[in-house]
Amino acid sequence: MGRRSSYDISRRPIHFSDDINMTSKMRTSLMKDEPVKASPSKFKIKEILKKEDNENNIKNEKKTSTELFRFANKIDIICITIGTLAALAHGAAFPLMLLVFGNLVDIFTDRSFDLCQVNFTLLNSFCPDNIHLTNKNFRNEYQKCKFPQGNFTLINDHFMSNIGKQSMRLVIMGCGIIVVGYFQVSFWSIACERQTRRLRETLLRSILSKEIAYFDTHKTGQLSTRLTEDVNKVHDGTGDKVGSALQFVAAFFTGLILGFIRGWKLTFVILSVSPLLFISAYILTTVTATMTSQELKSYAKAGAIAEEVFSSIRTVFAYNGAAYESSRYEKHLSSARISGIRKGGLNGLLMGAVWLLVFCTYALGFWYGAKLVRDEKFSIGGILIVFFSIITAVFSLGQAAPHLQSVAQARGAAFTLWQIIDTPSTISINNSNGVKKEDLIGDIKFTNVNFVYPSRSDVSVLNRLSFAAQRGQTTALVGSSGCGKSTCMQLLQRFYDPIDGSVEIDGIQVSQYNLTWLRQHIGVVSQEPILFQTTIKENILFGKMTATQDEIVQAARMANAHDFIMELPDKYDTLVGERGAQLSGGQKQRIAIARALIRNPRILLLDEATSALDRESEGIVQDALDRASKGRTTIVIAHRLSTIRNASKIIVLEKGLVIEEGNHETLMNARGVYHGLVEAQNLRMENNDQKELENDEDDDISIDNELNQSTLISDHNKSGHNRSIKEDQISQKADQIDESQEVFEECDPNVQEKRVLNYVLFFIGIGLITLFTMFLQSFLFAISGETLTQRLRSRIFQTLLQQEIAYFDQPENNTGALCTRLATEASDVQGATGIRIGTMLQNIANLGVGIILALFYGWSLTLLMLAFVPFMIVAGFLQMYLLTGFANKDKKALENAGKITVESISNIRTVAQLTKEKHFGDEYCKLLDACFKNSIRRAHIFGLLFGFTDAIMFFGMAALFSFGAWRVQQGAMTFENVMLILNCILFGAMAVGQASSMAPDYSKAINSSKKILGLFQRVPKIDNSSNTGKMLENFDGEIDLNNLEFHYPNRREVQVLKNFNLTIEPHKQIALVGSSGCGKSTIIQLLEHFYHPTSGQILINQNELSTLNLQWWRSQIGFVSQEPILFDATIRENIAYGDTSRVVSMEEIEHAAKSANIHEFITNLPQQYETNVGSKGTQLSGGEKQRIAIARALIRNPKVLLLDEATSALDAENERIVQEALDQASKGRTTIVIAHRLSTIQNSDRICVLRRGHIVESGKHDELLARKGYYYRLAQSNK
DSSP: OOOOOTTOOOOOOOTTSGGGTOOHHHHHHHHHOOOOOOOSOHHHHHHHHHHHHHHHHHHHHHHTTTOTTTTOOHHHHHHHHHHHHHHHHHHHHHHHHHHHHHHHHHHHHHTSOOGGGOOHHHHHTTSOTTOOOOTTTHHHHGGGSOOOTTSOOOOOTTHHHHHHHHHHHHHHHHHHHHHHHHHHHHHHHHHHHHHHHHHHHHHHHHHHTSOHHHHHHSOHHHHHHIIIIIHHHHHHTSSHHHHHHHHHHHHHHHHHHHHHHHHHHHHHHHHTTHHHHHHHHHHHHHHHHHHHHHHHHHHHHHHHHHHHHHHTHHHHHHTTOHHHHHHHHHHHHHHHHHHHHHHHHHHHHHHHHHHHHHHHHHHHHHHHHHHHHHHSOOOHHHHHHHHHHHHHHHHHHHHHHHHHHHHHHHHHHHHHHHHHHHSOOSSOTTOOOSBOOSSOOOOEEEEEEEEEOGGGTTSEEEEEEEEEEOTTOEEEEEOSTTSSHHHHHHHHTTSSOOSEEEEEETTEEGGGBOHHHHHHTEEEEOSSOOOOSSBHHHHHHTTOTTOOHHHHHHHHHHTTOHHHHHHSTTGGGOBOOGGGTTSOHHHHHHHHHHHHHTTOOSEEEEESTTTTSOHHHHHHHHHHHHHHHTTSEEEEEOSSGGGGTTOSEEEEEETTEEEEEEOHHHHHHHTSHHHHHHHHHTHHHHOOBOOOOOOOOOOOOOOOOOOOHHHHHHHHHHHHTTOOTTTTHHHHHHHHHHHHHHHHTOSOHHHHHHHHHHHHHHHHHHHHHHHHHHHHHHHHHHHHHHHHHHHHHHHHHHHHTTSOHHHHHSGGGOHHHHHHHHHHHHHHHHTTSTHHHHHHHHHHHHHHHHHHHHHHHOHHHHHHHHTTHHHHHHHHHHHHHHHHHHHHHHHHHHHHHHHHHHHHHHTHHHHHHTTOHHHHHHHHHHHHHHHHHHHHHHHHHHHHHHHHHHHHHHHHHHHHHHHHHHHHHTTSSOHHHHHHHHHHHHHHHHHHHHHHHTHHHHHHHHHHHHHHHHHHTOOOSSOTTOOOSBOOTTOOOOEEEEEEEEEETTEEEEEEEEEEEEEEOTTOEEEEEOSTTSSHHHHHHHHTTSSOOSEEEEEETTEEGGGBOHHHHHHTEEEEOSSOOOOSSBHHHHHHTTOTTSOOOHHHHHHHHHHTTOHHHHHTSTTGGGOBOOGGGTTSOHHHHHHHHHHHHHTTOOSEEEEESTTTTSOHHHHHHHHHHHHHHHTTSEEEEEOSBGGGTTTOSEEEEEETTEEEEEEOHHHHHHHTSHHHHHHHHHO
């Protein structure tokens, strides 16, 4: 391998590369890419898969503790090694400082003699009557007495010079701390950022390389959430927090070693409690990892709901589903909150137990230390070195716990991520092996194919299906919805492998071809075309990335898209919006056709390719497709049988079997099933279908929801008010330790023993109080923090659901960005609240009490020490200030990256069709690179600040001992007071250091809270949650549209409606027809009050629409769109979604299903109405989804029915039945119909022909035909 710089990230690991430590078995599985073979029984298949899953779970659970760093390469290992060595040196420096401290103590004590051996009665005879010398006041009072010269020496002439030498050693150590602190933080952070970047990339590439069956059983929303929240947890547990944990662990062991060297007996006594400490720490980390995993699962489910809602926002609003979705979201948040509170309570209890053991250790060590001084004549300095070494070790263990907790949380998150990455794909796009024919002919053959969908293995879709399609010919598949037509398309693209039988192209099984090469030779146009959130040009280029501008234009012309594109202000550079929301349905369909044609495929698969087009466009595009089909193998699925009558072969499917085969004439003469379908469709009149779906044009919407910041925190502060009980305990402990050293100087053994017992009891009492207060602090702050997070997430979600549709149309508010914000911003705020507030209050109290005590015992020395505090504060401020700037840049880049993950995962079938897995992975990496570069700069800056902050304490101690020694020499202060001030300021400084280490979390919290409050303060132009306004008691369905002008907010330069006038009488059916983009669907969206008209009025029973209660108004409307959106729930729940204001009975659901002609299909499913439809209804065919959507609209018994190509996805038989049901449902209702099949609207009371945003003709069907105007030409183009 060549040399790479430490920042080289161009060598990205492939999913099955050695860098990811995949097992050889997995790699072999991926490389072989073997087709799925038939199994003896479906039950056995399930059992085998279940067993393999369980085995994988066990393996992964074992791996996660050791494989957090599985993405580290050689450079990362070098960084980790340097960071680790620096962390160990940094940690060892603090206990080693105690050697210098011991020398200083010895210098102070050596300047005096053993006062316990002095005859104070004799000495007092040389003193004035008002002076009475004791061992307590001797050093301050002896100079007032007149002792005979030469009897003893009190002052060491080298005292100050010796103090100076030791102080210089502290300064040198401080300089070293700056260096090792920098290396520790910066190198660990660099290694972490590099690994996290690879993890994010590998995870997305791994997800995108999964077989389609994987997405049938794993919710795409949850997978998107894993890429944000879970990866962030791993990031936190593999970066500088690991370095901090190593630092404190090194301090722990160094303190122990130093304790053994200087006093092994005392050390052994103190360590007798350590097994209990280690057991408590192990239980703490294990419990944290388990509870964190449960919490993240709940958040992933909530994230899946959010992704589903935001991507289907028009359907949610149309059915007043915001409150229902909020309650669904809240349910999973509540589960996460409960897990978080349990985790906080258990953490508090276990941490309290750890601190109880720590204080018991103090008590035991203090008692035995006094015994050693008394019985074995240990020096005071030696005892203090041992004692402080053990204190340092124990404190370090306690300080390591939060960082180890982050590592434990990372393990919990990594478990799920490793499962995703390590699950091999049975159909891998990454496999470079396979056949690549130079001359693909395109002969297709299905032989005895059996197939069941993995998610519905008990429903047989294809049953020994056999047919052939020859090159250069068009083969049409027809049949009722759910008969297996689209399944054949998916098997040809190898989205799935058949259970039995074979699918061959040119005599070679599909599974033997190179998968990427195969899909690149297949052009696909689906019934519900998916466009990506980029320009029209880029969307067409997805068909062929190397195409020239001329080729793009030629493909657009063939698809009859060039003219409408050129009318747009930005032409081919026009952004299409999320899922093509800025374009009508017909426009999207034509761009999808251009995308398929530009790659000049050998095989063309057309699944209702022209269903969204008006008759004129359909005729032009159909001619283009007919020309494009020449020399190619073309397979067509069509419900409009007129479009396939010229097909070389027509295959009629029923329940996964071929029941008829032949050309149009042959089948018509046979007078079988096909003949019946044709007759049912009434071909002569049926060719009247045109469709325009300008459905998703975007605008800015504001939200009327103001939140007082104090309201957000008020409950949080209430529950946390009494939780900082233990905050001054550390300073009190410092006070007690220094006062207790006087016990060692007590001359009377009995008095000394009694005082020792008092201090032992005091330490145990403090430990018990700490156990109680630590539990209360962690538990109650967990309640407040988790409750705040739940309230924030819930409020953000509800606030977003109050916004107008135009808000979601803005590119920056796409589904991916909103889901990323929802997942990260509330978590960021929680990172600086909850338990962290308790820690901050504890640190503030610690510093405050320490300063007060220090000032009391020596104000001059305390002021000197406090002069160093501003440096620490400035360093902390710089950290927060710089972090906020970096956080802003990172958040924007990660939001854009989140958009890519959500868009690519939620549209995985289209991504796979276009073989653009690598493209989306590369785009994702570009955005990750921007974050990565910021992170590297940040690592160097914070490394320096971290080292400087820790070094200040060494410099401060050097100054304290130097100045303190001078004050002691002058008799202005005792050595005991110097030590007390040292410890009070020392522990206070540790508190400041701990607080500054939280600067990254607080900067993120501040940045996120600003965004959250900005959202809460946004006033929507149309508040979708509003319950204000009129509710008409006698609404009969009268609608007037007067002088309407309209521009979509995001395309104000394009006028959609111009002086539009239309009066709709009660209980009448009005049909809107016209070419794509003429404004038909815009009328529907204005009636749903998704937008305000630019000018003009919409009157409902002579009441301005904007004055009506929005919830009430939408409850009066039944809406069925051309591209029906179903939710990842059961069929029953999807139908009941039509009326979320009440509990819908099963009888009503079945009645609506029967009206939509879907009841019989549902009852034939194994789980019937409890069958889950999959994400966006992917487990159902287009026709099945459409009928469920119709049932959903009928369940609410609306007074106004809006039908936007409601039967476009249905086959002829079902269309006839459902159309009859809709005609029946329209009676007594005001109905507005958009249709391209003119046969479905010829009985309308009034037909309005739209052209360029206004009505050019209106009247009944016969009247308009007689005029021979626009409508007549539309009718003629249908024939």
